[in-house]
Amino acid sequence: MTCNTAEINRQLRKSGYRVTPQRQLILEAVCQLGEHVTPETVYDHVHRIAPTLSRATVYRVLHFLTEQRILAMVLMAEGRLAYEMSGPEPHHHLVCRTCDSLLELPHSVLQSFLRAMETQYDFEIDVSHVSFFGHCADCRSSDGA
Amino acid sequence: MTCNTAEINRQLRKSGYRVTPQRQLILEAVCQLGEHVTPETVYDHVHRIAPTLSRATVYRVLHFLTEQRILAMVLMAEGRLAYEMSGPEPHHHLVCRTCDSLLELPHSVLQSFLRAMETQYDFEIDVSHVSFFGHCADCRSSDGA
DNA sequence: TTTCCTGTTGCAAAAATTTACAACAAGATA
DNA sequence: TATCTTGTTGTAAATTTTTGCAACAGGAAA
Ligand SMILES: [Mn+2]
Ligand SMILES: [Mn+2]
Ligand SMILES: [Zn+2]
Ligand SMILES: [Zn+2]
Numbered sequence: 001m002t003c004n005t006a007e008i009n010r011q012l013r014k015s016g017y018r019v020t021p022q023r024q025l026i027l028e029a030v031c032q033l034g035e036h037v038t039p040e041t042v043y044d045h046v047h048r049i050a051p052t053l054s055r056a057t058v059y060r061v062l063h064f065l066t067e068q069r070i071l072a073m074v075l076m077a078e079g080r081l082a083y084e085m086s087g088p089e090p091h092h093h094l095v096c097r098t099c100d101s102l103l104e105l106p107h108s109v110l111q112s113f114l115r116a117m118e119t120q121y122d123f124e125i126d127v128s129h130v131s132f133f134g135h136c137a138d139c140r141s142s143d144g145a
Numbered sequence: 146m147t148c149n150t151a152e153i154n155r156q157l158r159k160s161g162y163r164v165t166p167q168r169q170l171i172l173e174a175v176c177q178l179g180e181h182v183t184p185e186t187v188y189d190h191v192h193r194i195a196p197t198l199s200r201a202t203v204y205r206v207l208h209f210l211t212e213q214r215i216l217a218m219v220l221m222a223e224g225r226l227a228y229e230m231s232g233p234e235p236h237h238h239l240v241c242r243t244c245d246s247l248l249e250l251p252h253s254v255l256q257s258f259l260r261a262m263e264t265q266y267d268f269e270i271d272v273s274h275v276s277f278f279g280h281c282a283d284c285r286s287s288d289g290a
Numbered sequence: 291t292t293t294c295c296t297g298t299t300g301c302a303a304a305a306a307t308t309t310a311c312a313a314c315a316a317g318a319t320a
Numbered sequence: 321t322a323t324c325t326t327g328t329t330g331t332a333a334a335t336t337t338t339t340g341c342a343a344c345a346g347g348a349a350a
Contacts, residue, residue, distance in 0.1 A: 013316095013317080016326095016327080017327075017328095018315085018316050018317075018326095018327060018328070019316075019317095020315085020316070020327095020328065020329080022328080022329070023328090039306085039307085040305095040306080052329095052330070053329090053330090054329075054330050054331075055306085055307085056307085056308075056309085056329080056330070056331085057328085057329060057330075059306090059307060059308075060308090060328085060329085061328095067242075073224070075220065079218070079226055081224055094262065094266060094268045094270070096268075097212075097271065103266055103268060105266075109261070109262075109265070110258075113255075113258045116254070117239065117250075117254075117277070120254070121239060121248055121250075122281070122282035123239045123241075123248060123277075123279055123280070123281055123282065124279050124280050124285060125239070125277045125278070125279035126242065126277075126278045126279040126280070127279075130277065132262070132268075132270045132271075132275065133270070133271045134268055134269050134270035134271040135268070135269050135271070136267070136268055137267035137268065140269060158346095158347080161296095161297085162297075162298095163296095163297060163298070163345085163346045163347075164346075164347095165297095165298065165299080165345080165346070167298080167299070168298090184336085184337085185335095185336080197299090197300070198299090198300090199299075199300050199301070200336085200337080201299080201300070201301080201302095201337085201338075201339085202298085202299060202300075204336095204337060204338075205298085205299085205338090206298095
């Protein structure tokens with residue numbers, strides 16, 4: 001995932017927020033660390049670079065960047081939380097509650113459902129990253145034994 | 146929500162688990178307290194009745210009863226977690242990230258989507274209670290100002 | 291009833307997450 | 321560049337949630 005810093009910074013300033021070194025570091029970290037990054041992973045990474053950067057700031061900034069739609073919050077198994085860049089091409093998850101496995105869904109499979117929610121309920125679902133929990137084929141067959 | 150204790154107890158024993166006073170208390174609590182009950186609310190309630198019942202047990206039992214499909218885990222705004230009885234008639238949520246409001250969806254609106262996931266991905270989504278996050282009509286119009 | 295096995299609990303400590311508040315610093319303005 | 325406003329951060333403490341472990345107790349079997 002490419003992280004268009006210049007554009008993001010411009011957007012933040014335009015909204016009256018500030019571009020701090022902490023925010024830049026944390027955003028870069030999520031960008032580099034990949035798809036489903038936990039707060040602790042981010043902290044470990046940025047803390048190595050900026051030892052005074054606190055855990056509180058990591059949590060606050062992840063939350064803030066999510067509100068700004070720059071990051072997407074990802075619900076993993078067991079209620080664990082992760083983050084990733086909110087790119088132009090979202091995908092979604094089928095998360096198995098038994099084996100923790102992840103099946104990735106292309107955005108297209110949700111399209112018609114989302115449109116229906118907009119039409120029927122006037123509600124715009126945040127499409128950045130939706131997780132569905134349930135049970136995968138493997139776990140269902142071995143469990144039914 | 147009626148809480149068929151006898152039937153639930155039978156089911157637990159059949160699976161090799163035990164019916165303890167703690168589990169019974171916690172289940173009753175969720176049952177009585179209503180739809181979206183937080184761990185802390187449950188703890189306050191049961192702790193009044195059984196002062197030695199610990200927070201750890203509340204968390205463990207809520208998790209356990211969810212695994213047994215007796216309770217359903219409900220994702221609320223801001224990543225907060227709640228529980229409720231997993232009844233025969235599930236419903237789902239449209240959660241507004243701006244104003245925290247909840248729109249309830251009848252189960253039927255998900256039916257065809259769920260069937261598609263089963264057919265295409267051989268994945269059985271846990272239908273007990275699904276939450277979608279996004280932005281409601283009110284917040285979208287006032288925000289676009 | 292008594293015995294026995296093993297699933298569960300309470301406790302205390304650890305880990306994760308949030309919060310209050312004073313010091314700080316981004317960046318707009320002059 | 322110096323100044324000023326106000327959004328942000330670090331610290332420490334408060335909350336919330338998880339975990340290890342020894343003592344306990346459900347309930348099957350005798
Ligand atoms: Mn993903
Ligand atoms: Mn509900
Ligand atoms: Zn599985
Ligand atoms: Zn709203």
